[in-house]
Amino acid sequence: MPSADELIGLPAVDDLISAIRTAAPGADLASLRAARSRIAPLALRERADLLRDALLTDLPGDYAALDRTVRHARDHAPQFTGWLIWPVTGAVATRAVQDGGTAAFDGAMALLADLTGRLTAEFAIRTLLRHDLDRALGIITGWTASADTDVRRLASEGTRPYLPWSTRVPGILARPGVTVPILDALYRDESEYVRRSVANHLNDLSRDHPGLVVDTARRWLADPGPDTGRLVRHGLRTLIKRGDPAALGLLGFTPATVEVDGPHLDRTTVPAGGSVRFTAAIRNTGSDQARLTIDYIVHHRKANGGQTGKTFKLTTRVLAPGEQITVVREHSFRPITTRRYHPGMHAISLQINGTESARADFELDGA
Structure with a gap:
């Protein structure tokens, strides 16, 4: 991920000042210059x-x-594009809400759709969704039929319940399924860019409403497009990692009779920044073919001494009766910005079609 300086640094500020001066030559722009x-x-x-x-x-x-x-800058300032558009769309949405009228609201929605191809307006649209959810959703539903891929993607991405870097929209969180009609209109979209947003939106919904998500995915699989299977698998990824039985069953991962030998670790003490390698043997002891989704869970030590699990994808396999496979993985504990490692007892287990195996314990040393 590029740094903040690379995205909205001084060059972007200078381009924004230049573009606004082109559109409003009489404006002093003291606040922008001070920024x-x-x-x-x-x-x-x-x-x-x-x-x-x-x-x-x-x-x-x-x-x-x-x-x-803003429209003058769009039409007459070539530098009016890229990450500087984020604060511009934010200003458009904020001023429309301050205005309070429906003409301003609708005008802002139209302008955000127009600008989203220069940089996504998904963050700014949250201001309008928070102000008048039903009016905004009515307009956004129309965007699902737009000829513009960026606008169709905005319809899904901008209404995600848990859009990264954005503010929450309480009305969306409080009304389960209110955005599903938008997804229904887009899940067979010709653009992978749009379909990936739909899958991520579906995954967001699964955090709070797994039943709704499974029912929605089931409807889509009953009336699929060429890529619906892949979209649904991506949209159900969190539920699969949680071992949700309905989601697993929808994807064909029914309860299986298997024998697990392991996981076996190559060490019982892992140095700070090091890694641990594990192996496990999985055998289908049932009389029918078994379709398996195999994950592993790292049970991290928390600051209070407890443990919290993080699930990682391992493999998907189909085993004939009596067939056995061996899985191998090395898991690194190198420092990363999204997790703090606490020294002490950790563990690794397998999860097969939602069922967890025995845990193998190890000690993570301090720095």
Whole structure:
């Protein structure tokens, strides 16, 4: 992932100032110029918010005035593209809500759809969804038939319950299924870009409403497009890792009679930053063919001394009666930004079609 400086750094600020000067030559832009000296210590979203607020200060007036300025920059400033669009779309949505009228609201929705090809408007649209969910969803539903791939993708991505880097939309979280009609219109979309957003949206929904997600996926599989199977597998990935029986069954992973020997570890003490290698033998002891999704769980030690599991995909296999396979994996504990490792007892187990095996314990040394 590029750094904040590479995405919304001083070059982006300067391009934004230049573009707005092209569109509003009489504006002083003091707040935008002052933002240059304040941006360095800020994270990416904080930078977008800083520039959004500076734009709103430097361009006072009603929504219509801001709309004209942004459209002029779009049409006459070649540098008006890329990550600088994030604060611009944020300003558009905020000013529309401040205006309070339906004309401003609808105008902002249209402008966000127009700008989303320059940089996704998925973050800014959350402001409008929070302000008037039903009106926004009515407009967004129409976007699912757009000829523009970016607009269709915005319809799904912008309404995700747990969109990364974004604010939550309480109305979406409180009304299970309110965004499903959007997904129904897009799951067979010709664009992989759109379909991947649909799968991620479905996966978001699975955090709180697994039954709704499985029912939705079942409907799609009954009326599929060429890529629906892959989309559904991606959309159910969290439920599969959780061992959800309904999701597993929908994908053909029914309870199986297997014998597991392992996991066996190559060491009982792992140095900080090191790795542990494990092997396990899995044999189908039943009389029928067994279709297996095989994951492994690392049970990390928490700061309070307890453990929390993190599931990782291992393999998917079909075993004939009596057939045996051996699985091998090396798991690294090198430092990463998304997890803090606590020294002490950890464990590894397998999960086969949602059923966990015995655990193998090991000690993770401190730094």
